[in-house]
Each structure stands twice: as structure tokens, then as C-alpha cells.
Amino acid sequence: MIHSVEELEPHLKGTRILLRSDLNVPIENGTVADPFRLEAALKTISYLAARGARVVLASHMSDKAGSLKPVAEYLKPKLRLTFIEDIAGPAAHAAANALKDGDVLLLENIRRDNREEANDEGFARELASLGDAYVNDAFPVSHRPHASIVTVPKLLHAYAGFQFLAEMRGLMPALEPDAPSLAIVGGAKLVTKVGLIHTLVTKYDKVFVGGALSNDFFAAKGWPVGKSLVSGTDVVGDLLTNPKIVLPETVTVENPTGTHDVGAHDVGENDVIWDIAPSSIEALRPLVQEAKFILWNGPMGNFEKGFTAGTDALAALIAGSHAKSIVGGGDTLSSIQNLHVEDKFTFVSTAGGAMLDFLANGTLPGIEALDR
Ligand code: ADP
Numbered sequence: 001m002i003h004s005v006e007e008l009e010p011h012l013k014g015t016r017i018l019l020r021s022d023l024n025v026p027i028e029n030g031t032v033a034d035p036f037r038l039e040a041a042l043k044t045i046s047y048l049a050a051r052g053a054r055v056v057l058a059s060h061m062s063d064k065a066g067s068l069k070p071v072a073e074y075l076k077p078k079l080r081l082t083f084i085e086d087i088a089g090p091a092a093h094a095a096a097n098a099l100k101d102g103d104v105l106l107l108e109n110i111r112r113d114n115r116e117e118a119n120d121e122g123f124a125r126e127l128a129s130l131g132d133a134y135v136n137d138a139f140p141v142s143h144r145p146h147a148s149i150v151t152v153p154k155l156l157h158a159y160a161g162f163q164f165l166a167e168m169r170g171l172m173p174a175l176e177p178d179a180p181s182l183a184i185v186g187g188a189k190l191v192t193k194v195g196l197i198h199t200l201v202t203k204y205d206k207v208f209v210g211g212a213l214s215n216d217f218f219a220a221k222g223w224p225v226g227k228s229l230v231s232g233t234d235v236v237g238d239l240l241t242n243p244k245i246v247l248p249e250t251v252t253v254e255n256p257t258g259t260h261d262v263g264a265h266d267v268g269e270n271d272v273i274w275d276i277a278p279s280s281i282e283a284l285r286p287l288v289q290e291a292k293f294i295l296w297n298g299p300m301g302n303f304e305k306g307f308t309a310g311t312d313a314l315a316a317l318i319a320g321s322h323a324k325s326i327v328g329g330g331d332t333l334s335s336i337q338n339l340h341v342e343d344k345f346t347f348v349s350t351a352g353g354a355m356l357d358f359l360a361n362g363t364l365p366g367i368e369a370l371d372r
């Protein structure tokens with residue numbers, strides 16, 4: 001059973017809470033370029049500080065050498081916060097012990113110490129001794145078996161923060177979708193999504209595979225894919241003949257003569273498939289309209305090259321349906337934001353790879369570690 005941070009409420013005053021948050025935000029010219037994750041993380045940080053906890057805040061940056069200093073600058077006007085260029089060493093311990101009720105101490109990027117990703121037990125002990133209790137509010141990294149995610153919670157009483165619980169509760173309905181159900185998967189690198197697709201075909205009535213993922217299915221069928229991105233044709237396996245799998249019937253290709261919409265089996269040797277074509281969206285329309293539950297992750301086309309039409313059309317189609325809908329993935333979210341339809345979905349996940357692993361496996365290492 002997972003315990004909510006709210007169960008700590010009577011014990012917070014004067015208690016050192018080691019809070020693992022996800023403060024991994026893009027930094028440009030030394031300042032925070034997009035504070036979205038910080039604003040989300042503030043809910044748990046402020047909750048703890050406002051009740052007199054002494055908060056020791058730990059996070060990674062995906063840039064291993066990166067510093068959380070710009071994050072400290074962003075948070076300082078909102079909290080009584082100090083930043084320390086140490087992680088779990090003597091300076092961090094001295095600072096944690098000097099905290100007063102309601103203070104927040106932000107540690108440096110935890111991945112600067114290689115022992116974090118190595119899940120080193122000694123490092124976990126050093127970290128754990130900075131707090132009297134532990135809270136995980138970093139769902140988007142809870143698919144990683146890192147020290148601060150899976151070992152620290154075994155050393156201290158461990159709780160889940162508000163963001164963590166929101167992601168877990170938001171995604172849970174996708175594990176048992178109401179019928180008729182439709183899952184839509186796009187993006188690239190089939191190898192990273194094939195496990196998820198195998199789970200989805202056991203739970204969903206239809207699974208639409210788009211984006212560069214469908215190129216591997218086309219190639220596995222023996223259809224020409226020209227110069228399109230293929231990465232995992234060899235892992236398609238028996239999914240190719242699974243009757244629940246739905247592929248785009250038409251695609252948008254580019255070749256030296258321009259861009260054209262062609263049948264998926266009619267791709268020429270100089271063509272590059274960049275997106276699904278409008279008639280593929282039309283073929284999806286009845287499935288979307290009759291579905292009671294829709295799960296969607298990953299773009300239908302190459303965003304970097306501006307092929308956003310298929311993804312935008314799909315976002316609009318799902319936004320207009322009455323189904324319960326759960327969506328996630330970086331490019332998927334930017335499409336939804338550009339169309340201003342965020343509130344048309346039941347839940348919008350910002351958990352990235354952790355969302356995929358949670359849906360594929362029904363749990364995450366970081367969830368298991370909190371379970372007691
Ligand atoms: P997300 O970031 O939404 O979770 P992924 O990371 O799995 O999704 O995939 C996103 C990538 O997939 C983007 O870089 C996008 O350009 C790429 N992509 C989608 N469709 C195609 C395609 N037809 N050809 C090449 N790349 C594609």
C-alpha cells in the first residue's frame with residue numbers, strides 16, 4: 001500500500017523531510033526556460049514547508065553535469081530556500097541540520113554523483129541520513145532503479161507526494177479501460193514501445209500504430225518503405241498478424257518532386273514517410289467515435305520537420321469525442337497545447353518514459369519501493 005504525504009501532516013513540524021522531486025527543467029542562458037515542472041512540484045514543497053517541515057529537496061537534471069542553481073533562483077521568491085553545491089556530503093549534512101521549521105534546502109543535481117544512477121547502497125544511506133522521512137514526488141523518474149528512487153525509501157518511512165499520486169491515479173484507469181477501447185501509439189523507436197504494444201493488445205479492443213512505428217510494420221509486411229525511418233522491424237513479430245492492430249492506410253511522403261499522400265503499400269523507393277495522411281484520420285474517426293476509452297501516446301509524424309498535421313488532426317478528433325481519454329508524450333502535449341484543448345482530455349500525463357513503463361507493466365520500481 002502506498003501512503004500519501006498527507007498522512008505525515010500531524011508529524012511535519014520540526015521534521016526533516018527528504019523530498020525527491022522532479023525539477024528537471026530546460027535551462028537557457030543560465031535561467032529556467034520552462035517552469036512548468038517547477039510549478040507542479042511546488043504543491044508538495046509548499047505543503048511541507050507551510051506545515052513547519054524542514055525540507056531537504058533532491059532532484060536530478062537530465063544534463064548530468066547541469067546545475068540546479070537556476071532552479072534555486074526561480075524558487076527563491078516562492079519559498080525560504082537555500083541552495084548548496086553539495087549532494088550528500090558533510091556540507092549538505094551541516095546545512096540540513098541547521099534548517100529551521102519551514103526552511104527548504106535544495107541539493108545540487110543528484111546525478112552529478114555517479115552513485116545515484118548506479119543505485120549505490122552507501123550513497124542511499126548518506127542521502128537517507130539527511131531526512132527523518134522520505135517523500136517521492138518524482139513519478140517521471142520512478143521507472144529508473146536509481147538510489148534516490150528505489151533504495152532511500154527502504155531506509156526511511158516513505159510517502160508519495162501530490163504530483164506522484166496525481167500521475168498514478170490519472171494513469172490507473174488506462175490499465176483497465178472501459179470497452180470499447182482504443183489505444184493509439186506513435187512516435188519513434190519501436191524497440192522502446194513494443195513491450196507496451198504487447199500489453200495493449202491484451203487489454204484494448206483496437207491498437208492503432210502510427211508515426212515512425214508503423215514503418216516497421218510496413219517493412220515487416222514486405223512493403224517498400226523507401227528512405228523512411230525504420231528501427232525495429234525485427235521486433236514486430238506476431239504483432240503483425242494480431243487482428244487488434246490497426247495501421248495507417250495512407251501516409252504523407254516526401255521525395256524530390258515534393259510531398260504527396262499515398263497508400264501505405266504504395267511507397268516509392270525515393271519516398272520518406274513523414275506523417276499519416278488525412279484519409280488515415282478518417283479511417284480512425286469511427287473507432288474514436290464509438291470508443292468509451294482512448295489512450296494516446298506519441299506523435300503521428302515528424303514534428304522537427306514540421307509534419308504536425310496528422311497529430312493535430314488526431315488531437316482534435318479525440319478532443320471532440322465523449323470517451324474518457326488519457327494522453328501523454330512530449331510532442332503529443334505540444335500539439336494539445338497549441339490547439340488549446342488540454343481540458344478536453346480526462347488526464348494529460350507529463351511522465352514521459354515512466355508513463356510508458358507504467359502502462360506496460362502496471363507498476364514502476366519507484367512505486368514498488370513505496371509499497372509497504
Ligand atoms: P513522445 O516524445 O511524444 O513521447 P517519441 O519520443 O516516441 O514520442 O517519438 C517522437 C519522435 O518521433 C519525434 O522525434 C518525431 O519526429 C518522430 N516521428 C514520428 N513520426 C515519424 C516519422 N514518420 N518519421 C520519422 N520520425 C517520426
Ligand code: MG
Pocket residue numbers: 330331
Ligand atoms: Mg520523446
